[in-house]
Amino acid sequence: MNPNQAQPILRVIRAAPLTQLQDGGRFGALHLGFSHSGPMDSRAFTHNYQLLDDNEHAAQVEIALGGLMLEVLADCTIAISGAYMKPTLDNKPLTNYCAHNLKQGQRLQFAFAKYGIYAYLAVKGGFAGKAFLESYATTDRLGISAQTIGDGSILSAQAITQISEPRGVSRGNIDTLQQHTLDVIPAYQYDNFSLEMHELFTAQDYQIQAGDRMGTRLRAEEALSFTGGELLSEGLLPGAIQITNEGQPIVLQQDAQSLGGYPKIGALSESSRCALAQSKPGDTVRFRFLS
Template sequence: MTARLQVVRAGALTTVQDDGRPGYAHLGVGHAGALDAPARQLANRLAGNRADAAVLETTLTGCAVRPDRASTAVVGGAPCRVTVDGRPVAWGAPVHVPAGAVLEAHPAARGVRSYLAFGGGLLPEPVLGSRSADLLSGLGPAPLRDGDELPLGTPHGAPGRADAVPWPGMPASLVLPVRLGPRHDWFTPAALRTLATAGYRVSPHSNRIGLRTDGPALERARQGELPSEGVVLGAVQVPPDGRPVVFLNDHPTTGGYPVIGVVPRESLAAAAQATPGTAVRFVPVR
């Protein structure tokens, strides 16, 4: 019989995430996958899983789950208090969860998204080769609700052992490199200076689709809208209010608002952990 993981407390937004669905943009299917990929991969490594195993991604308020078999679990990503049946256990390291015990990742002390990895990984039905939830398209498993159950895989490796684990710190401020283009010529020279010098802040309206910003509007040199064209992970799109939006994993595959630049993929994990109000600077690079 397949082991199961029962959701006791789903939290504000908890989803199943793995490496995502790269390579389907031409079909209108976005990437999805864990927003903080390095944190997910490290949690899997410590749990004895392959790096691409599916985990739970929480948002701010954490979650609580109950496995029906004894399991090794790792809670990483955004630091938080971790308990098993109410007793404190380690964050960022393998812990033993007895069958029927409740593992709880409490609200994030810093950052936004914590990751819960279990030995053997989570095994909801894959869609286009991925078990990730995509909030924009609705592909993959739905966001978790209290009482949901997820199948658990069979562990195939020993938990990782390390004297010290290099979990990245949560960002006190964001400095995002941005390569200008393809539509930076739709903006005035003053707007390009503003992008490079002004201070922005993470908007509370940010989500898995995009990091929205509050700050000065970028002035357009050309009016009207583009025909819809392809957009990529990290694209900095500028909607009619003039405030940049950095596309994250659940972004649409096409859009009609101009893209002033693109943030490289390796800088997006920090963006995924930036809480509302975090200072943001864009730094144009070649």
């Protein structure tokens, strides 16, 4: 969406530790070295555009950890999903995974996350920004941003009439943020790991050491070993599980590099990758292979 044809809709009073625009992702550019990027929790992102009857390429604001405060500059309809950050409108609680009508002059605020890490704020029509390779996805490590968002920033969107009857998602249809057993698709060098390593991989707990938009670093008591020989660098996708030289896993996330040479025992399913992205350092997870 051309920002020159959009209407100012929100003013950032206080930004979150990470506040950035994301759309469904940047595809078809891995061979050029550009990450997919896009939302860390694509499930939550999808709920938002479905609530607003928008398409998957409509840009949303990804909020990490919480603390975002906004002033409403024009009447609009928003949707909120993902990590629970106790959203309020003029100090009155808003429901997660629901659409809400906002009025000019109101104040929208997010506390720091009680559950999860990443929340998503969508506006009917999508946020405006400057596209790169036909995407509004932000990739900080490459300096790619549809709009830099900080204190005082103005967020614009297409002028849209409010939805007459905002709706929500049934609680039974909301994916849990706290998924401790992660599904792994056997892929990459799976067949080059021994049966003993397959069994060890799924037999122990892994503690999350650290994580960001590039990847999540895990550690278990017993290290894994790879005897498949030296590998050439190959293309990577979000969810790939690299085993480092120390025998510990790193799960690649949305801003991961496009090439890598570590052996990979498999790749997480989309829902499991999202659940891991929403997990915090100190949490523990286990793996299981899908048949």
